[in-house]
Amino acid sequence: xxxxxxxxxxxxxxxxxxxxxxxxxxxxxxxxxxxxxxxxxxxxxxxxxxxxxxxxxxxxxxxxxxxxxxxxxxxxxxxxxxxxxxxxxxxxxxxxxxxxxxxxxxxxxxxxxxxxxxxxxxxxxxxxxxxxxxxxxxxxxxxxxxxxxxxxxxxxxxxxxxxxxxxxxxxxxxxxxxxxxxxxxxxxxxxxxxxxxxxxxxxxxxxxxxxxxxxxxxxxxxxxxxxxxxxxxxxxxxxxxxxxxxxxxxxxxxxxxxxxxxxxxxxxxxxxxxxxxxxxxxxxxxxxxxx
Numbered sequence: 001x002x003x004x005x006x007x008x009x010x011x012x013x014x015x016x017x018x019x020x021x022x023x024x025x026x027x028x029x030x031x032x033x034x035x036x037x038x039x040x041x042x043x044x045x046x047x048x049x050x051x052x053x054x055x056x057x058x059x060x061x062x063x064x065x066x067x068x069x070x071x072x073x074x075x076x077x078x079x080x081x082x083x084x085x086x087x088x089x090x091x092x093x094x095x096x097x098x099x100x101x102x103x104x105x106x107x108x109x110x111x112x113x114x115x116x117x118x119x120x121x122x123x124x125x126x127x128x129x130x131x132x133x134x135x136x137x138x139x140x141x142x143x144x145x146x147x148x149x150x151x152x153x154x155x156x157x158x159x160x161x162x163x164x165x166x167x168x169x170x171x172x173x174x175x176x177x178x179x180x181x182x183x184x185x186x187x188x189x190x191x192x193x194x195x196x197x198x199x200x201x202x203x204x205x206x207x208x209x210x211x212x213x214x215x216x217x218x219x220x221x222x223x224x225x226x227x228x229x230x231x232x233x234x235x236x237x238x239x240x241x242x243x244x245x246x247x248x249x250x251x252x253x254x255x256x257x258x259x260x261x262x263x264x265x266x267x268x269x270x271x272x273x274x275x276x277x278x279x280x281x282x283x284x285x286x287x288x289x290x291x
């Protein structure tokens with residue numbers, strides 16, 4: 001690992017969902033805090049287990065001030081999912097956790113994913129964000145360049161099982177066309193006859209080098225995500241999970257509803273009504289401010 005090859009603004013740490021609270025407590029003991037302003041909100045005990053289970057985003061952000069080192073705020077994101085639920089992609093299994101390998105970073109060893117799993121994660125992450133940063137394509141290119149003798153058959157088999165083979169093919173095609181990354185025959189053969197991957201690679205390349213890339217519309221984003229699915233059943237599943245995620249976020253209570261109105265235990269089911277009412281009121285206030 002050579003930290004100088006890659007710049008980053010925060011540190012993402014993947015933690016099993018059941019260990020999120022312990023991880024937050026450990027970071028709090030080291031001086032980290034939530035990105036909030038009030039003493040009450042900064043309480044580390046305010047991590048909401050229902051947010052972990054149902055809501056987006058899928059991480060908690062913690063900050064630590066280190067002005068003496070010239071670093072300002074150090075940001076750590078504790079994550080428990082690789083991607084949003086509607087991506088239907090997860091490497092969170094006992095098998096994956098048992099296959100972690102040690103990686104040396106600044107004279108310390110930390111567990112990380114094996115190469116095949118890391119490659120899948122980077123390809124899915126890039127697709128989640130439409131590959132709008134070229135450094136994500138560089139990650140794919142450098143992995144291919146540094147592992148030219150690697151047997152990618154296991155990676156492709158896992159990608160097919162998880163329904164993300166097309167995402168892998170897009171990442172590889174972008175690295176090949178934009179960075180002249182070497183592509184093994186196992187990957188090249190899978191890319192050659194996929195017109196959807198080629199069309200989306202052209203769209204992404206055009207956006208990358210446009211003077212003003214603009215904001216991706218919801219419609220265009222949905223079409224891109226559907227294009228990245230390997231089958232029609234995966235596309236239907238994506239839409240259903242997206243709808244379920246939206247409805248869950250709409251009605252699942254959070255700390256904000258509980259802070260708004262303290263209810264006795266016998267009436268806490270009413271929070272599922274208060275949540276959509278609060279969100280509706282917030283949306284109306286926003287509309288009136290713009291009017």
